[in-house]
Amino acid sequence: MSQVSLREFLKSLLFLQLVIKINIINIYMESLKKYLIESSLNALYDSAVDAFPKTKMRQHATEPIIIENTIWIPFVGMKTLFVKSKTKNENREYNSIIVFKNVNYEPNDNIVQLFASDNKIYNLENLSLENNDVLVRCNCNDFNWRFNYYNHLDKSLYNNKRKKYESNGGPPANPKELPGMCKHLMKTVSTLKKAGLFK
Numbered sequence: 442m443s444q445v446s447l448r449e450f451l452k453s454l455l456f457l458q459l460v461i462k463i464n465i466i467n468i469y470m471e472s473l474k475k476y477l478i479e480s481s482l483n484a485l486y487d488s489a490v491d492a493f494p495k496t497k498m499r500q501h502a503t504e505p506i507i508i509e510n511t512i513w514i515p516f517v518g519m520k521t522l523f524v525k526s527k528t529k530n531e532n533r534e535y536n537s538i539i540v541f542k543n544v545n546y547e548p549n550d551n552i553v554q555l556f557a558s559d560n561k562i563y564n565l566e567n568l569s570l571e572n573n574d575v576l577v578r579c580n581c582n583d584f585n586w587r588f589n590y591y592n593h594l595d596k597s598l599y600n601n602k603r604k605k606y607e608s609n610g611g612p613p614a615n616p617k618e619l620p621g622m623c624k625h626l627m628k629t630v631s632t633l634k635k636a637g638l639f640k
Contacts, residue, residue, distance in 0.1 A: 480575065480596070482630050486500070488621045489619070489627075491619060492587075492615060498624065499624045503624050505530060508629065509529050510526070511525065511629075511632075512524070512558045513557045520542065520543055521540055524541070524633070526632070535579055535581045538578045538600075539633075540575060541573050542573060544566075545566040546565050552564050552565070553568075553637065567640040569639065574597075576597055578600055581623050587606075588615065590604070591615060591619055594620070597620055
């Protein structure tokens with residue numbers, strides 16, 4: 442083998458090693474992301490759909506729900522945003538809560554101006570349906586009996602958990618034991634999306 446071809450071979454070998462290292466780093470970062478991101482809104486939505494794939498309710502029944510008012514409480518020092526919506530459906534009222542984590546209140550771009558419930562204006566970077574960790578809660582029966590306990594296990598439950606629902610001889614409330622969201626939380630997310638809160 443000539444000196445030139447040997448040099449080219451070594452260059453190719455070094456390049457191949459670099460590509461392998463980059464692929465290993467990418468695989469590591471993807472696996473690490475699963476641990477860093479507890480649950481995003483997209484993940485909880487997908488999980489709720491996977492938990493009950495044949496339902497004609499929940500994600501298919503958000504249209505009649507009315508958002509009567511929304512409370513916005515930024516916790517700048519903790520980099521969180523507390524959102525509580527009062528939802529109305531079939532003459533019943535429910536409180537749907539979403540707490541966004543890792544909120545950037547010092548954005549350089551993708552700025553959203555939020556008029557919060559303390560009558561102050563806050564600048565924050567657009568939130569992400571995929572990347573912001575969230576805590577959620579609703580006081581409806583669907584969330585209480587099907588998702589509350591499993592969201593607690595998933596670390597995506599806001600406030601105290603209820604005990605696991607055990608039916609008396611009937612089918613389990615959540616056979617796949619997956620976390621998720623009720624239709625009131627889904628409606629709240631849809632409304633926040635229309636308001637331009639997300640990227």
